[in-house]
Amino acid sequence: MIDLDHNATTPLDPRVRAAMVELWARDDLGNPSSPHGRGRAAREVIEAARRRVAAALHTEPLGVTFTSGGTEADNLAVLGAARALREQGRPCGVLTSPLEHPAVGAAVARLEREGFPVERVSVDAQGRIDPDDLAQRLRDRPELGLCSLAAANHELGNAYDVAAFSAALRAVRPQVLIHVDAVQALGKVPVSLTEWGVDLVSISGHKIGGPVGSGALVHHRNLRVEPMLCGGQQERGRRGGTEGLWAIHGLGVAVELAVAEQPSRRATMVARRAQLLQGLCARLGARIHGDLEHHVGNTLNVAFEGCAGELVMMALDLEGIAVSTGAACSSGVLQASPVLRALGQSPQRALEAVRLSISASTTEAEIDAVLAALTDAVPRIRHAASKETDAS
Structure with missing residues (x-):
């Protein structure tokens, strides 16, 4: 074939597979939320992966929230951030484009049905987005508080100047939240929360030689997002549910390799x-x-x-x-x-x-x-x- x-999707990198197999061979791992030795051993695996992802994408470890993949990370960013903005009484409308992956597009459409203001920027015949147009849309609509755009388009392969988008938007409204879907960008172009000047970045493991069922939302450590999964305080209350230990470990290795190579x-x-x-x-x-x-x-x-x-x-x-x-x-x-x-x-x-x-x-x-x-x-x-x- x-x-x-x-x-x-991408094949599982043999080096990632080897790291996961080594972890599977251990018999000292419990529930990462348990306070006893087996729980602490599992927690250290997760925190080591968190440090790897944070270092690779230029943020703090407490700014990494693990998810089941890119779709959940995008949903958490768009739905969670917009709803948190509304709870805080801040502008909560969404500025986006018609080119976004369904994980973002469908989330924005759900917010629109719930009454959130939505604005979609224009694109040209090559799928390019003008930073000045983004800035003007934000200037014209003070009710917009979140911008969600991809760093790389999933169908066209276009790569976007995220730093230019960020600079144009913050010149109009410094406090606007900026989410970047980097699922198709990571491993192909440089990805950095700080160098881009954005607030949230979504990534997925199986697009970079990592395991299916792994992903992360990378963000500023104290950024508020409304959780979509309730029932637990895992991931600092942003994502309930017992963490997928082996998938998270594989993701950490895959992200480190993707950025280095x-x-x-x-x-x-x-x-x-x-x-x-x-x-x-x-x-x-x-x-x-x-x-x-x-x-x-x-x-x-x-x-x-x-x-x-x-x-x-x-x-x-x-x-x-x-x-x-x-x-x-x-x-x-x-x-x-x-x-x-x-x-x-x-x-x-x-x-x-x-x-x-x-x-x-x-x-x-x-x-x-x-x-x-x-x-x-x-x-x-x-x-x-x-x-x-x-x-x-």
């Missing part, structure tokens, strides 16, 4: 992406969606005129090649991508899109094999589609 769907991983991915892009354009005349200048280095969103993306994905799957047509959270739903619709693509053109996402382990030979498979499949799909059109 050739995997070009790394934005959906980010420059070398990106260099390799950029080279493979350039090889893929050149072949797609030269041999297949592909239409490319997104910002070709500012990108995370591993993602291409492409379309082939007259070819349904779903059929292209199925044809490649038969050849042992994994790609996708959008966010894995939305798989099984045949509808035009909201991200591409926000870029101005018609429903028909949006349904032609295929997302190709590589990793640092993707080889030149694998890219050549994918290009060969597409060179065979795309004309066949076009021919079948034209025959169907003629028959109708």
Whole structure:
């Protein structure tokens, strides 16, 4: 199998697996909330992971709240922060974009149904966001108190200048809370709470070679968020429930590796992406969606005129090649991508899109094999589609 769907998930890094297996072999670990020796041993595992994540993302250990993954981290940031702002009597409306992952988009939509003010900034045909437009939206609507944007788009692979967003927003309202979904950014571009100048950052383990079921919301240590899970005081009251010890341990190792190796991983991915892009354009005349200048280095969103993306994905799957047509959270739903619709693509053109996402382990030979498979499949799909059109 050739995997070009790394934005959906990544294989467990062997070094992460080894660290988790070593922990599984221990028999001295209890409930991390218990005060006895077994509980204290488990607590130290969690706190060691917390220190690793905090150091990697430039915050304090008490500013790391572990979650079950990126979706929960995004939900906790958006729902929890907005509701906490309302409880404090502060502006609690949300400023966001139409390009966000469903984990953010659906959370914002829920707040909107609950009566929270919501403003969505405009994007251009490449999915770019103007910091000045963000600032103007905040200036025009004093009821907005939270901004939630992604550092990297999950479908397009666009990388955004988060520090510029933050500077523009704080020039208008210094106390505005800024949340960044860094799930698709970590390990591909530098991620830093302090250097970005933001308040909350969401990450996910299985996007960086860590275990499924692990994630974190990174934030300022005393930031208030309303918990979504009740029944316990774990994670300083922000996230009830007994901590997933082994997943958290694996996340800590994965984050440390992703940050340390980010420059070398990106260099390799950029080279493979350039090889893929050149072949797609030269041999297949592909239409490319997104910002070709500012990108995370591993993602291409492409379309082939007259070819349904779903059929292209199925044809490649038969050849042992994994790609996708959008966010894995939305798989099984045949509808035009909201991200591409926000870029101005018609429903028909949006349904032609295929997302190709590589990793640092993707080889030149694998890219050549994918290009060969597409060179065979795309004309066949076009021919079948034209025959169907003629028959109708």
